[in-house]
Amino acid sequence: MMYAELIDQEDFRHRLQALGIRVPADADPYQACEYALQGLDPVQAQALRQMVTEVLGSGASVLPSVREAICRLLLPALAP
Template sequence: MMIVDLIDDDDFRDRLVALGIRIPEGASPETSARLARLQHDEEGVPGLQELVQALGERTDIMLPSVRAALHEVLLPALQ
């Protein structure tokens, strides 16, 4: 049996923090996405476009809350 790690709230937040985005511990996926979008709009975030693209290809292993934040908040901002 194969076990797949889901992209959960913490993983999503950690990936955004790794890009230098300031997100408080325990932030929801929607909050994380909104803070990422805000920082991107204000000063740009190198690597955000690539991260969003890579995550968009993995929605099958993403929690619904993370998928919604990605599709409703970040994707529209980066298109």
């Protein structure tokens, strides 16, 4: 049986935390994106861009609320 990877709110939060971004456990995807954008330096911004590219390009199923938050908040803010 084949299982597809699902990137849900919790997985997205863990990915942000792996980049050193503090996100409270009860943060929704929009709040997590807002936390991610606070005080980014160029190195962190590049790492966040790479993570977003990996998440959206991985072929994994991304929970609609996570995808919407990424597309509405992170992509415009991280555009070169």
